[in-house]
Every structure is written in structure tokens, then in C-alpha cells.
Amino acid sequence: MKLFRPASLKRRLIWQLLALQYAILTALVAVIVMQLIRADLGGQLMDTDAIEVIGRAIQRQPDGRLAVTETADLRALKADAPGLWFVARNAAGDELSGGTLPEAYRSLVGALDRISFSDIRDTQPPYNLAATIRSVETSAGTFTVLAGAGRMVGLTFAIVFLSQLLLIPILILLALIALIAIPLIIGRAFSGIATVAAHAEEIDIDRRGTRLSVERIPAEVGPLVHAINGALQRLDEGYEQHQRFLSDAAHELRTPIAILQTRLELLPPGAMRTRLMLDTSRIAALAEQLLDMQRLDRSDSFATVDLCDLCRKVAADLAPLAIASGYQLTLDTPPDAVKVTGDCGALTRAITNLVQNAIEHAGRQGAITIAVGRDGSIDVIDEGPGIPEQERDKIFAPFYRLQPQERGAGLGLNLVRDIVRRHGGHVSALAAAPGGARFRLVLPLRGGPSPVIAGE
Missing domain, CATH: 3.30.565.10 (Histidine kinase-like ATPase, C-terminal domain)
Known part of the structure; x- marks a missing residue:
């Protein structure tokens, strides 16, 4: 079992491309985040999780009235942000509220159902005017909720957090593209190499003269194929020289062997004559075998x-x-x-x-x-x-x-x-x-x- 196998070119390209994409994307996001932070005008943003908590607390009572139920999440939110205030309004004009609404937002309540999204920063502590507006689905229908004085987050944290949320799906998308596209691209680019490999498998001692095709192969692989073809050419020439030598030697041996056999047949019968005849027949058989090898190649x-x-x-x-x-x-x-x-x-x-x-x-x-x-x-x-x-x-x-x-x-x-x-x-x-x-x-x-x- 091999501990270290040659790395797959596809695998190397996929990981290297993913690493390059991640590095470039991270650097780009970092630059954008830095620019946003530098452009920060200060102040605090309200955590929008409060809208979801308030939305889940809005329920319709058995008698048909709308009410804000004191759920466990809402109690925890109020304990964490005692000054929390909110107003919820639907398209029918139904309103629900909690906490002390700042005077600055009273005029906005009547048009709240026409607003779907907003984040308002407060630049001065204790940031009581920091508010957020979101449209939320509740068990009693769709409401637009204006809430403030909840848990606060800095703009820098919000920017970094949102940038990471944006970075993750982009990286997943790039990874999927790399995993699917690179094998297809490499497979098409190297299809000629697969053909060359199939031709190389057919090269044998009995199929001399075969050369690898240089068509449909990448230019970077061309020198290797040409070098292999040159090596095959030199091997064929050396084999032919070797075979010609064996053939010539075998032909040259046949005449003296035939003369020797004729002279041995003229000797008186005996054990020595028989042994010499057997030895001579072996030599003749060897010469014939060498010639047979030549005939077989050309048969x-x-x-x-x-x-x-x-x-x-x-x-x-x-x-x-x-x-x-x-x-x-x-x-x-x-x-x-x-x-x-x-x-x-x-x-x-x-x-x-x-x-x-x-x-x-x-x-x-x-x-x-x-x-x-x-x-x-x-x-x-x-x-x-x-x-x-x-x-x-x-x-x-x-x-x-x-x-x-x-x-x-x-x-x-x-x-x-x-x-x-x-x-x-x-x-x-x-x-x-x-x-x-x-x-x-x-x-x-x-x-x-x-x-x-x-x-x-």
C-alpha cells in the first residue's frame, strides 16, 4: 500500500482555486467593511430580534380582541431592556403598544402601516431614540412594529456580522462552482490525454512503429508526447538492429552447421558419433529458433x-x-x-x-x-x-x-x-x-x- 500517492491535478486545482477565491473575497469584504466603519457617523442600532419577540407576543384573544401576551421571551426582553417601548399597527388600523412612546415618534404612529422597514440611530446616550421598524407576521395577521430602547448593538459589530453572513453563502456558491466546473473543464481539456494514454496501452513488442498522437492535447503536454515518440523511435531502431544481427548470425551459422552434420554422418557408428550428432542438432535447433523469431515478426x-x-x-x-x-x-x-x-x-x-x-x-x-x-x-x-x-x-x-x-x-x-x-x-x-x-x-x-x- 502506498502512503503517498501522486496528487490529482483536478483536486489540486479545486483546492487552490477555492483558496484563491476565499483570499480575494475576504480581502474585498475586509476593504468594504473598513470603508463602512470609517464612514460611520456614530450612534447605536437597536437589535432587531426584539421585533420577532414582540410579534410572537401579539395574539387574538377568545373574545376577538387583540392583545400583547406576556410570553417568556417578552419578559426576558423587558428584563434585559427595562425602557423597551413599541407600537404595532396593521392595515386595518388596529394598534397595540407597550412602554412609554417618545414624543418624537407620536406623529409617526398613524402612518406606521405604510412603512415596512427602517433603522434609526441615536447618537447620544442613553440612546432612547434608537428605534427599528419591521413588518412581521403574527398569529393575528401582519403587523408593522416600531420598537425602541431595546438591546443596542454598535454599527461596527453589525457591519462585521452582516458581512460574514454575506460571505458564507458566496463561499458556498463558489465552492459548488469549483467542484462542478473544474472537473468538467479539466476533463474536456485533457480528453486528448486520455486518448493518448489509450494508444500508449496498445504499444507492445508486436506493434512496433506506433506513435502517440499529438492532436487534441494541451500545448503544455506536447513536449512530453514528442519526447515519448522520440524514445519509441530510438527503441524501434535499436530493436531492428538487434533483430538484424540475430538473423545474420543465424544465417551465417547454418552453413558451417550443415557441413559439420555431413561430416559427422560419415564417421563410423558409435557412442561418440551419436553424442556429437545430438550436440550438433542442438546447435542447429538454436540457429533455427533464432531464424524462427525473425520469421515470426514478419509473418x-x-x-x-x-x-x-x-x-x-x-x-x-x-x-x-x-x-x-x-x-x-x-x-x-x-x-x-x-x-x-x-x-x-x-x-x-x-x-x-x-x-x-x-x-x-x-x-x-x-x-x-x-x-x-x-x-x-x-x-x-x-x-x-x-x-x-x-x-x-x-x-x-x-x-x-x-x-x-x-x-x-x-x-x-x-x-x-x-x-x-x-x-x-x-x-x-x-x-x-x-x-x-x-x-x-x-x-x-x-x-x-x-x-x-x-x-x-
Whole structure:
């Protein structure tokens, strides 16, 4: 488990943009608040909570009269502000009052139902003329309430408090915009990168020559894509040089190997002649494997192949070598043809390598069986020591050998795996009953999924 994962670009942009927006908005609000405070003319404002308390106290009695009920909130308010006074009036002209109304507001009472909002500051202590007017919904209908001499608040506090109330919804709105808009914007801007990533996933040893597209990608990412394409170009050139070297070396080896085999055949029969012939055949097989790797890269001659006929030819070609090495070679095929689509030469080499591998490692005794299944499978089974379970996946790696002292270059099984993969199948090493090794090769039957041809 990784403790530190690469930060998401979307997440980083969202948080950074939110932090920037918050900083700018906070600074702007601070400047506005400072200007309002500097422009303050002094005085006190009345806390408007008193209007709500008075509104809840206005109730219609059972006999139909309107009255101000002494609720717990109203008693607490009067205890906190003993000089509280108020007048409430509705559109029908009904009036309710409490406390001593200042003379300065008596003329305003008659028109109170025409006023919906006002805050009046008093600049001199004890601020008895500070008042507020609000329209409030009560259980008895809508009333306009004029109240004064309640709890006082400074204008500075009111400005700061209101600015914070205004700041919070704005920040929430900006956060929602950032959380929704940024992923959409980045997703559209980076859609080309997703396409490039999908193309990069398709690049493989069998699909050389592929280059990443530079269309629809941000200009900032362009240099990276160009650098990757340059690296792919250099890798392709190096691979081609490597393959040409192997091909040339294998071709150069074929002639002296053929001459050596001819001269060995002229020697008198004996144990030394047999051993030298086996060693020479291994060298010839290695050269052929190197050439097969070159042919496989350039193979596009896929056609219908009957696995039964193919295995009969392999068995016929390798029967003399198997018998000379102490084995009994048997073939088990169904009565009907088992047809696949593929390269006959490459598939022949794959089965040949599996049989030669059995001849080499099965202990020079027992039977080697080639079994063809109706499902497109081919099993090559021997009665040797078998393959340890922990080694069964490793033996298909190039140049891997179970024992370092083993003869051979370790390319045969790797070549088998590459051939089968190019045909859309798979090969695996299994345990044979009661002992020995079983190599199972499975190919899609004709009419199934199309095989993967090298160079496509």
C-alpha cells in the first residue's frame, strides 16, 4: 500500500482555486467593511430580534380582541431592556403598544402601516431614540412594529456580522462552482490525454512503429508526447538492429552447421558419433529458433490449418530422434479435423519445440505423447521428472533454464509462447499423471476470435 500517492491535478486545482477565491473575497469584504466603519457617523442600532419577540407576543384573544401576551421571551426582553417601548399597527388600523412612546415618534404612529422597514440611530446616550421598524407576521395577521430602547448593538459589530453572513453563502456558491466546473473543464481539456494514454496501452513488442498522437492535447503536454515518440523511435531502431544481427548470425551459422552434420554422418557408428550428432542438432535447433523469431515478426501468412495433420507431420519428423533417444513417441488425434486459423510453419515450429524439449529433459525413457483435442488444444506429455510448480511460469521467459548446467539457450519455450500469443491462444505447463510434464497449447478454433498478426 502506498502512503503517498501522486496528487490529482483536478483536486489540486479545486483546492487552490477555492483558496484563491476565499483570499480575494475576504480581502474585498475586509476593504468594504473598513470603508463602512470609517464612514460611520456614530450612534447605536437597536437589535432587531426584539421585533420577532414582540410579534410572537401579539395574539387574538377568545373574545376577538387583540392583545400583547406576556410570553417568556417578552419578559426576558423587558428584563434585559427595562425602557423597551413599541407600537404595532396593521392595515386595518388596529394598534397595540407597550412602554412609554417618545414624543418624537407620536406623529409617526398613524402612518406606521405604510412603512415596512427602517433603522434609526441615536447618537447620544442613553440612546432612547434608537428605534427599528419591521413588518412581521403574527398569529393575528401582519403587523408593522416600531420598537425602541431595546438591546443596542454598535454599527461596527453589525457591519462585521452582516458581512460574514454575506460571505458564507458566496463561499458556498463558489465552492459548488469549483467542484462542478473544474472537473468538467479539466476533463474536456485533457480528453486528448486520455486518448493518448489509450494508444500508449496498445504499444507492445508486436506493434512496433506506433506513435502517440499529438492532436487534441494541451500545448503544455506536447513536449512530453514528442519526447515519448522520440524514445519509441530510438527503441524501434535499436530493436531492428538487434533483430538484424540475430538473423545474420543465424544465417551465417547454418552453413558451417550443415557441413559439420555431413561430416559427422560419415564417421563410423558409435557412442561418440551419436553424442556429437545430438550436440550438433542442438546447435542447429538454436540457429533455427533464432531464424524462427525473425520469421515470426514478419509473418502474415495466416490460413486454415488442420492441427491433426500438423501434429502427424511433426510426429513423423521427430520419431527417429525420439526412438534413438530411448522414447516411444505416440500420437492421439480425434477422427475429425480440428481446424484453426494461423501460420502453419510457425505452429509446426511450436509443436516441434515442445516435443524436442520433452526429448531433451524427460530422462531418455518412457513415452512422449502428442494429443490433439477437439477444442483446439494440443498436449505434449512425457514421463520424466516433471517441472516444479513454482517454476512453471518462469520457464517461458527467454534464456531461462531450470538448471544452469543445462544445455540449450532457453529460447524454445519462449518462442512457443510468442507463437501461441500471436495466434490468440495460450500455453501453460502442467503436471502429468502419474508423473512427468504436460505442456498444453490452446488455440481458438476457426471462426472464433481473430488471431493477432504481428505488425498490425
